[in-house]
Amino acid sequence: MKQNLLKILNTVMVLTIMVKNLYDAYWLLNDPVHSMDRIVSDDYCVILGWLSLACAVLILLPETYFTGYLLTIYKMLNVIAFYLVEEKRTAAFWEIPLLVVAILLIRYGHSFSKRYLWSDIMLEDDNE
16 A cells, blocks of 8 residues: 555656656747846757756656656756856755755656665555
8 A cells, every 4th residue: 555655656756847847848948038047048948948858758768767867857957057147046946846856756766667666665564
């Protein structure tokens, strides 16, 4: 029971990160001029937008899950750095919890993979 509940929780967190990547892709690809307030070039904003879209697709597949999350973390760190350069500390602060979730999800693995690791962190067994 606990393992199924944790799998559902993992799936919800994966979908949250995926939706965030899709939102970032939409935001960066549709309005690159106002996306980063001209801190970076429009071309780099478009590259980050396509990277966000690629991350969302890579996260869904168990074979490319790890790569998708590494690219997501790279993108989030870039966005946090841009926000800090612009002195938008509140926006940078709101990126940090999603960054922590992405880092944790790398450890736990894809919920549909055979190498699923939620059971490794459980201290007690359901049969007890």
